[in-house]
Amino acid sequence: MAHIRLDNVTKKFGLHAAVDGLTLDIADGEFFVLLGPTGAGKTTTLRLIAGLEKPDDGKIEIADQDVHQWSASERDVALVFQYYSLYPRYTVRQNLAFPLKSNARNCSQAEIDERIARAAKTLRIGHLLERKTDRLSGGEMQRVSIGRAIVREPRAFLMDEPLSNLDAKLRESLRAELKELQMKLKSTFLFVTHDQIEAMSMGDKVGILNEGKIVQVGTPYEIYNKPKNIFVASFVGSPSINLMPAELANGHVTALSGKLKIVAPRSKTNGAVTIGIRSEDITVGPKEQVAAHIHDVENHGVEKIVTLRVDDQFFKATAPSSLELKIDGTVKFSFNPDKLHFFDAASGASRA
Amino acid sequence: MAGVLDTSPAARAVTRGWSDLTIRNVFIIPTILFLIIFNIFPLIYSLGYSFTDFRASVNEPANFVGLQNFRELLTDERIWNNFWVTAKYVIVSVGGQMTVGFGLALLLNRAMPAKGLITTLLLLPMMMSAAVVGLFWRLLYDPSWGPLNYALGLGDLAWLSNADVALYAVAITDIWMWAPFVMLLSLAGLSAVPQHLYEAAAIDRASAWYTFSRITLPLVTPLLLIALIFRTMEAFKTFDIAYIMSTQPTTELISIKLYKFAFQEWQTGKSCALAYIVLIMVLAITNIYVKYLNKVKER
Ligand SMILES: Nc1ncnc2c1ncn2[C@@H]1O[C@H](COP(=O)(O)OP(=O)(O)OP(=O)(O)O)[C@@H](O)[C@H]1O
Ligand SMILES: [Mg+2]
Numbered sequence: 001m002a003h004i005r006l007d008n009v010t011k012k013f014g015l016h017a018a019v020d021g022l023t024l025d026i027a028d029g030e031f032f033v034l035l036g037p038t039g040a041g042k043t044t045t046l047r048l049i050a051g052l053e054k055p056d057d058g059k060i061e062i063a064d065q066d067v068h069q070w071s072a073s074e075r076d077v078a079l080v081f082q083y084y085s086l087y088p089r090y091t092v093r094q095n096l097a098f099p100l101k102s103n104a105r106n107c108s109q110a111e112i113d114e115r116i117a118r119a120a121k122t123l124r125i126g127h128l129l130e131r132k133t134d135r136l137s138g139g140e141m142q143r144v145s146i147g148r149a150i151v152r153e154p155r156a157f158l159m160d161e162p163l164s165n166l167d168a169k170l171r172e173s174l175r176a177e178l179k180e181l182q183m184k185l186k187s188t189f190l191f192v193t194h195d196q197i198e199a200m201s202m203g204d205k206v207g208i209l210n211e212g213k214i215v216q217v218g219t220p221y222e223i224y225n226k227p228k229n230i231f232v233a234s235f236v237g238s239p240s241i242n243l244m245p246a247e248l249a250n251g252h253v254t255a256l257s258g259k260l261k262i263v264a265p266r267s268k269t270n271g272a273v274t275i276g277i278r279s280e281d282i283t284v285g286p287k288e289q290v291a292a293h294i295h296d297v298e299n300h301g302v303e304k305i306v307t308l309r310v311d312d313q314f315f316k317a318t319a320p321s322s323l324e325l326k327i328d329g330t331v332k333f334s335f336n337p338d339k340l341h342f343f344d345a346a347s348g349a350s351r352a
Numbered sequence: 353m354a355g356v357l358d359t360s361p362a363a364r365a366v367t368r369g370w371s372d373l374t375i376r377n378v379f380i381i382p383t384i385l386f387l388i389i390f391n392i393f394p395l396i397y398s399l400g401y402s403f404t405d406f407r408a409s410v411n412e413p414a415n416f417v418g419l420q421n422f423r424e425l426l427t428d429e430r431i432w433n434n435f436w437v438t439a440k441y442v443i444v445s446v447g448g449q450m451t452v453g454f455g456l457a458l459l460l461n462r463a464m465p466a467k468g469l470i471t472t473l474l475l476l477p478m479m480m481s482a483a484v485v486g487l488f489w490r491l492l493y494d495p496s497w498g499p500l501n502y503a504l505g506l507g508d509l510a511w512l513s514n515a516d517v518a519l520y521a522v523a524i525t526d527i528w529m530w531a532p533f534v535m536l537l538s539l540a541g542l543s544a545v546p547q548h549l550y551e552a553a554a555i556d557r558a559s560a561w562y563t564f565s566r567i568t569l570p571l572v573t574p575l576l577l578i579a580l581i582f583r584t585m586e587a588f589k590t591f592d593i594a595y596i597m598s599t600q601p602t603t604e605l606i607s608i609k610l611y612k613f614a615f616q617e618w619q620t621g622k623s624c625a626l627a628y629i630v631l632i633m634v635l636a637i638t639n640i641y642v643k644y645l646n647k648v649k650e651r
Pocket of ligand 1: 013017018036037038039040041042043044045082194
């Protein structure tokens with residue numbers, strides 16, 4: 001139960017700033033997802049909050065207290081390590097009992113057993129409890145590692161890509177379990193991932209991290225629909241957003257070498273821009289506006305993802321699976337003008 | 353198949369010039385020959401002597417006496433006393449070495465300035481000749497002008513000629529000399545404990561003692577046991593520093609007794625028998641350790 005605040009935190013390794021002037025505010029009881037590509041500084045951020053690294057600059061507060069002088073154990077947060085860090089030579093049960101036995105928590109044996117049983121059930125590792133941890137598969141180790149966090153009642157949960165090694169089905173169900181657990185415990189979760197679907201589906205709030213800096217913080221809706229710049233826009237969404245150069249003049253957007261002309265929805269300053277449009281905002285069908293060459297068709301069951309080509313500009317559109325589409329054929333399409341994103345051609349910042 | 357690109361092991365061996373078989377013969381056969389000439393043969397030969405009354409000092413043929421040497425030795429109370437002295441010595445000296453060595457390793461197992469230099473300096477005693485160490489400590493222990501009594505304010509305590517203290521004085525010297533060896537192995541064990549386990553334990557809010565006993569100790573135990581095996585074997589057959597430092601009967605270790613049998617009293621047959629008894633004891637003790645070590649490793 002704690003509110004976590006990072007104020008202008010910087011952590012350098014040598015000359016390289018892994019975390020660079022990071023400011024973050026995670027409300028009490030919030031499920032906050034930190035999303036970023038590899039090397040963005042996600043793990044470093046978690047380690048700074050957990051107290052395993054000391055910041056070179058800035059302030060970290062947990063529950064409104066400056067924790068700079070506090071050791072990792074005093075901070076009382078649970079951390080699920082990216083590489084599990086299970087205790088070797090011990091069984092799964094002993095690993096799960098470790099945080100319960102090892103401190104002044106004074107759990108009775110009955111309580112320990114009960115908590116382990118509960119965590120094992122949530123994570124479906126009941127059958128592994130007596131197994132030594134070095135005889136587990138990667139996904140099993142990962143679940144034990146989550147278990148070691150959730151048997152506790154810490155002030156906050158920090159999880160470093162805890163579902164990365166699980167198969168799609170298990171991942172989906174554990175996503176739901178973790179979300180449910182968080183709602184039940186009403187505790188603060190800081191969940192790190194590089195999987196945008198995970199971020200969008202789990203987070204109350206999502207923070208996009210790149211090169212040690214927060215790029216945008218917002219609800220999944222805001223991140224998806226009002227990306228602050230091209231980086232955020234192309235990082236979330238699958239397939240990723242289509243970007244193409246365009247010209248803005250006299251209330252019209254012109255793109256695809258003049259073949260596409262749309263009324264600009266709001267007043268924008270004239271000039272060169274980069275427009276972005278998500279595949280689901282492109283309609284494909286015989287009655288649409290512009291003709292395109294069909295480069296590729298992927299069948300995804302409920303829908304098809306078509307890669308279209310106009311001259312040498314490729315872009316992806318979503319089409320209903322009932323629509324007949326042939327590779328190398330021709331089809332017509334149009335962009336939904338209300339869903340166009342405008343970015344500065346030079347800086348990539350949103351021009352909304 | 354016999355193309356240019358034949359990369360089977362046999363073909364590669366041919367291009368290398370020497371086959372694996374040749375290499376085996378060239379390296380292993382001389383080793384085995386040396387071992388047979390200098391180890392196995394004397395071992396068997398002395399086993400033969402242990403059943404005779406052979407004396408190397410007189411030019412007489414050896415007579416077979418059966419188990420008489422063994423019977424005499426094992427019923428001789430003075431021999432048992434030598435074993436008792438040896439046992440005390442082994443326990444004190446190995447116990448001390450393990451404690452001091454592991455303690456030093458714990459102190460050194462952290463980031464600190466001049467760590468490499470300090471470690472090297474601490475290893476020096478181990479590299480000295482035992483004879484030099486013995487003579488040097490005799491000076492340190494000297495009752496009237498030795499620096500040790502002066503520093504500790506012990507007056508004129510005669511370390512080496514006091515029957516009650518002499519054995520422990522020798523053991524202290526042995527600890528000084530060989531604790532670094534234990535330290536070295538312990539350091540190797542300690543630095544092999546992955547740092548992330550300590551981080552996980554800190555996150556789990558484990559106390560320092562809990563972390564030490566649950567994480568550090570189990571992971572270094574195998575190496576500590578190896579150090580223990582080596583030091584016990586060595587301590588059991590200590591001869592040099594004890595012989596150099598003291599002539600007290602209370603420091604007459606079994607190997608000193610053995611030396612006296614063999615080269616002062618020239619009872620070659622009997623000394624061979626005693627050597628075999630010692631060998632069997634050392635083997636038995638190390639076997640127990642090794643069994644335990646394997647059990648620890650399995651866990
Ligand atoms: N102990 C360290 N020493 C030196 N550089 C480090 C150290 N830890 C991290 N870095 C560097 O800091 C940057 C951020 O690393 P971090 O582990 O936080 O990334 P991440 O976002 O967790 O990436 P991933 O998704 O791959 O786990 C990287 O460039 C990395 O090389
Ligand atoms: Mg990471």
